Amino acid sequence: MYYNIEDILCEDHLVECRLEVDLYKGSFLDKEAHTEDGNLQRGHVMKLPLWMAKIMSEQEYDGIQLVSVEILEIFEDEFQKALDADPQIVNLKYHSPYFYQLGFKMADMIANDVRLERFRGAVKLRETLIEALKKRSIQVIFKLVQSKLEELNLLTEDEKENFYLSKKIKLEYEKWEQRLTRRQKNDIPNKKLKQL
Amino acid sequence: MDIHNRNKLLLDLKTSLFLPPFNEELYSTCTTDHQKSIKEIQEIYKLRNDPELADKIKPIIQLKIKDVERTKRVQLAYLMHRINKIQSQYFVDSGQLSSDHIDQLSKNEKDYYKFFDQLVKKYENDIETKVSQNILPPSEVFIEVRVIKQIGNIITQDGDELDLEEGTQQLVKKSDVIKFLQEGSLVQI
Numbered sequence: 001m002y003y004n005i006e007d008i009l010c011e012d013h014l015v016e017c018r019l020e021v022d023l024y025k026g027s028f029l030d031k032e033a034h035t036e037d038g039n040l041q042r043g044h045v046m047k048l049p050l051w052m053a054k055i056m057s058e059q060e061y062d063g064i065q066l067v068s069v070e071i072l073e074i075f076e077d078e079f080q081k082a083l084d085a086d087p088q089i090v091n092l093k094y095h096s097p098y099f100y101q102l103g104f105k106m107a108d109m110i111a112n113d114v115r116l117e118r119f120r121g122a123v124k125l126r127e128t129l130i131e132a133l134k135k136r137s138i139q140v141i142f143k144l145v146q147s148k149l150e151e152l153n154l155l156t157e158d159e160k161e162n163f164y165l166s167k168k169i170k171l172e173y174e175k176w177e178q179r180l181t182r183r184q185k186n187d188i189p190n191k192k193l194k195q196l
Numbered sequence: 197m198d199i200h201n202r203n204k205l206l207l208d209l210k211t212s213l214f215l216p217p218f219n220e221e222l223y224s225t226c227t228t229d230h231q232k233s234i235k236e237i238q239e240i241y242k243l244r245n246d247p248e249l250a251d252k253i254k255p256i257i258q259l260k261i262k263d264v265e266r267t268k269r270v271q272l273a274y275l276m277h278r279i280n281k282i283q284s285q286y287f288v289d290s291g292q293l294s295s296d297h298i299d300q301l302s303k304n305e306k307d308y309y310k311f312f313d314q315l316v317k318k319y320e321n322d323i324e325t326k327v328s329q330n331i332l333p334p335s336e337v338f339i340e341v342r343v344i345k346q347i348g349n350i351i352t353q354d355g356d357e358l359d360l361e362e363g364t365q366q367l368v369k370k371s372d373v374i375k376f377l378q379e380g381s382l383v384q385i
Contacts, residue, residue, distance in 0.1 A: 002269065003276040005206050012199050024252040025240060028197055028260070049199055055262050061255050175336075 006157060010098035011051040011105065016070040019044045021061045050102070054109055074099070075106055076118045080128050087132040088139050092156050099156045103129045137162050197263050198229050202270040209274065215281050218302035223271065230267045233260055282309055291316065291328030294380040338367040345381040 001007050019026070019040055026040035027033050029048060033040060040046075048056070048067070056066040073079060074095045083090055092099040107122040107129075115121060120128075136159060155163060205222045209215070237260045243249045282305065286293055293309060301309065316328050347360035352372040360366070360376070365385065376382040 003273045005209065005273055005277060008270060008273055009203060009206055012203055021255075022252075023256060024249065025256050026259075028236075028263075049197075051266065052197070052259070052262070056259065059255060059258065066255060 006098060006101070010096075010101045012049045013072075013096055013098070013102055014047040015050050015053050015072060015106075017046060017048050017053050017056065017067040018070070019046070019067055021064050021066055023066070050105060054105075057109065069109065071110075071116065071119050072102070072106060075103055075125055077120050078118070080120060080125065083128055083132045087135045091154060092132075092136075092159075093154055097157050100129050100133055100158050133158065142166075198226075198267075201225050201229070202267065205270060205274055209277055212300070214285060214297055215278055215300045217300050218278070218305065220302070223274065226267055226271055230264055230271075233264045233267070236260060237264070278305060279308065283312065286312065286316075287328060289378050290374055291326075292378045294378055296380045337369070339370050340365060340367055340385045341373060341377070341382045342385055343381070344383055347376060347381055 019042055022042050023029075023040040025038045027035050027038045029052070030040065030044070030046035033044065033046065053067060053069045057069050059066050096102050103125060107125045110116075110119075110122045112122050119125075140155065140159065152160065152163065201222055205219060205226060208219050208222065237257055240253050240257055240260070243253050278301075282293070282301070285297060286309070289297075291313075298306065298309070320326055320328065342365050343360045343362050346362040350358050350360060350372070352358055352369065358366070358368060358372065360373075360382070370377075373382055377384060
């Protein structure tokens with residue numbers, strides 16, 4: 001996982017964080033914070049990559065957590081209900097190409113027994129993500145293997161991987177069915193293959 | 197914290213089926229960023245003797261170190277991805293990279309490829325087995341290829357004649373055309 005590019009790109013997704021302590025020379029975290037002395041004050045709201053937000057939420061200064069992390073809108077109750085109702089119509093890639101991985105990482109940051117406003121809990125979030133992936137994989141990829149490739153842009157990275165695997169299996173099955181790979185002689189003249 | 201350049205470096209790898217040319221500019225931007233952060237840490241660390249600031253600088257030094265480690269991770273992931281691709285393509289192409297693939301490598305990667313090739317060949321000599329050829333068991337008797345450059349007529353191992361005309365697609369045995377696949381004159385579909 002250390003060298004995994006998808007993992008690194010997924011963790012660079014920005015999340016909103018609120019600083020709970022005064023941070024000396026903390027302005028390197030937020031380029032848009034124009035401070036004279038380079039310090040950030042308690043209460044400052046900024047967007048941090050998920051990996052940094054996770055580290056800061058686990059660290060303490062004087063017994064206080066450095067930041068509190070806002071749950072992303074796409075993992076709040078309202079959005080998750082839409083996903084429960086009909087996951088195929090939701091454009092997940094627009095929100096993040098690593099939607100599922102991001103969801104699991106956010107769920108890992110919250111204890112299972114914690115209940116927040118507009119958030120249904122880490123356990124429920126994981127269940128929703130798994131169900132959404134199952135339903136989308138079956139319906140959306142089945143349609144794509146039959147038809148248009150431009151709809152590929154609507155899939156997240158996990159779904160694209162499943163799509164390419166499904167396509168490969170379909171092609172191999174068709175080749176096996178036609179016994180194309182077992183012909184001892186090249187029955188089709190070369191020019192006809194070109195036309196095909 | 198330069199997330200934009202780091203992301204760009206990794207996303208660059210997805211623009212090609214094999215590898216894109218080594219992105220010297222972005223890679224050295226990440227290195228400069230890395231070195232600049234280390235200097236900033238050293239500057240802040242000098243304040244540890246000030247009793248008012250000694251406690252205050254601890255969290256920021258830890259965060260800056262994490263940022264430096266993150267840049268290092270991105271650069272290592274970039275290099276490892278390229279090295280793994282070179283190694284896997286070496287075995288897919290049966291012990292040799294095509295000239296098109298070699299053109300995409302940096303000078304250090306070309307040296308690495310030569311070293312890797314020598315290592316594999318030495319191992320093959322020691323154990324008297326060709327491990328670089330046909331390492332993946334064939335799933336098909338014939339493979340479909342597209343002729344990119346005009347080759348003309350060749351005689352196969354079975355004694356048949358094969359006309360590899362530019363622009364045609366043909367079903368051929370891999371052992372008859374392996375040399376042309378490695379050169380890049382044919383492309384397997």
